[in-house]
Amino acid sequence: MVLCMTDLTAFPATDPLGIYRYRDGLYAVDLVTAALELDFFSWLAAHPSTLDQICAQYGFHSRPADVMMTLFAANGWVRSVDGVFHLTEVALEYLVASSEWFLGPYYASLHERPIARDFLQVLRTDKPAGWSGDKASFDWHKAMEQEDFARKFTAAMDCRGRYLAQALAKKLDLTGRSKLLDIGAGSGIYACSIAAEHTHLRAVVFDQAPVDRIAGKLIAERGCAERVSVTTGNMFDGLPTDCDVHLYSNVLHDWGTAEVKKLLEVSYAALPAGGLLIIHDAFINAEKTGPLHVAEYSCLLMHSTQGKCYSVGEYAELLSEVGFVPGAYQDTAVGRGFMVAGK
Structure with missing residues (x-):
C-alpha cells in the first residue's frame, strides 16, 4: 500500500464512533455468555462478594x-x-x-462460540487466548517480530490512528517542548500527526524490528521524514534520553500491571527534569x-493480550508510585482520551 502525502492536520467531516464501537465491543457478548453458563449471577445474588472472593469461588x-x-x-447489572x-x-x-423473567436460556445457544469458550480459560489461567480465538497463534508480542503479522497488524493500527491521532494532536499543549518520543509507535501515525500539528516539534518513532522498517517506509510516504525519524529498540530495555516528551498511545493496555509499571519507570529514567x-x-x-x-473494548484486550483498559485511578496510582505527578484526564474522540504526567 502506497500512501498519498495527505494533510495530517485535516480532520474528517463526520464521526465514525459507531464504526469503531462495532469492532471494539465485539467480544463483550461472549464474556456475558461465559458468565451465564457458569450461572454466575445466581451465585452473586446469594453471595455478595469482593473481587477477591469472586476469584476464590x-x-x-x-x-x-x-x-x-x-x-x-x-x-x-x-x-x-x-x-x-x-x-x-x-x-x-x-x-x-x-x-x-430469567433470560439465560436466550444465551444458551451461544455457549459453544469459540470466544465464549476462550473466556472461561482466560478467567481461570490469566493467559491471553490469541486473536480471533486462534489456538495455534503464538504469543502476540512475539508475533510482532514476524514480518507478515507485523505488517498486517501495523496496517490495522495505522488506519485506526489516522483519525485518533488527529484528535489527540489538536488537544495537546506542547508549548515549549522540542522533541517527542512515540514509544511502541507502530506505523508512526501519531508521531507524524503531532509533528504536523505542532510544527516546532521533532518526533522519534521507537519500535522493534521489523516494525521499525515498516514505520520508516510509511513515514517517508507521508512526506514526514524530515521531522520524524525512527529508532529501533526494545522499550523495556531503555529509551533514548534526548526527548522531553514521551507518548504511549494504545500501548500500555496490552500489558499487565507489572509491565506497565516497568515501562513508566523506564520513561521516568529517560525523561529530563x-x-x-x-x-x-x-x-x-x-x-x-x-x-x-x-x-x-476491555473484554477484547483481556481476551487477546496481557492487558485491559485501565482506569484513570489505576494509571494515577502507578504514575505516582514511579515518581510522576499525574495530571487530569481529557477526552479526545471515539471513547479515547489522554492523561499527562510531569517529571
Whole structure:
C-alpha cells in the first residue's frame, strides 16, 4: 500500500464512533455468555462478594475478573458498595435463574462460540487466548517480530490512528517542548500527526524490528521524514534520553500491571527534569463503572493480550508510585482520551 502525502492536520467531516464501537465491543457478548453458563449471577445474588472472593469461588485471576465485573457495572447489572459487588434490580429480574423473567436460556445457544469458550480459560489461567480465538497463534508480542503479522497488524493500527491521532494532536499543549518520543509507535501515525500539528516539534518513532522498517517506509510516504525519524529498540530495555516528551498511545493496555509499571519507570529514567509523559488510550473511569463502550473494548484486550483498559485511578496510582505527578484526564474522540504526567 502506497500512501498519498495527505494533510495530517485535516480532520474528517463526520464521526465514525459507531464504526469503531462495532469492532471494539465485539467480544463483550461472549464474556456475558461465559458468565451465564457458569450461572454466575445466581451465585452473586446469594453471595455478595469482593473481587477477591469472586476469584476464590471460581478460581479466577484478578485481571480478567476485574474486566468482567467492570463490564457488568457499566451495564448496570452490579454495583460496588465498599468493594462488595451486589446485583442490581435489573440483574435480579433477568440474570438470576430462579426469576420468572430469567433470560439465560436466550444465551444458551451461544455457549459453544469459540470466544465464549476462550473466556472461561482466560478467567481461570490469566493467559491471553490469541486473536480471533486462534489456538495455534503464538504469543502476540512475539508475533510482532514476524514480518507478515507485523505488517498486517501495523496496517490495522495505522488506519485506526489516522483519525485518533488527529484528535489527540489538536488537544495537546506542547508549548515549549522540542522533541517527542512515540514509544511502541507502530506505523508512526501519531508521531507524524503531532509533528504536523505542532510544527516546532521533532518526533522519534521507537519500535522493534521489523516494525521499525515498516514505520520508516510509511513515514517517508507521508512526506514526514524530515521531522520524524525512527529508532529501533526494545522499550523495556531503555529509551533514548534526548526527548522531553514521551507518548504511549494504545500501548500500555496490552500489558499487565507489572509491565506497565516497568515501562513508566523506564520513561521516568529517560525523561529530563520537567519532562512530559502522555498516555493516550481508552480509559475506564475512576469509579470503574464505565463508560460502557470502553468496558466492552476491555473484554477484547483481556481476551487477546496481557492487558485491559485501565482506569484513570489505576494509571494515577502507578504514575505516582514511579515518581510522576499525574495530571487530569481529557477526552479526545471515539471513547479515547489522554492523561499527562510531569517529571
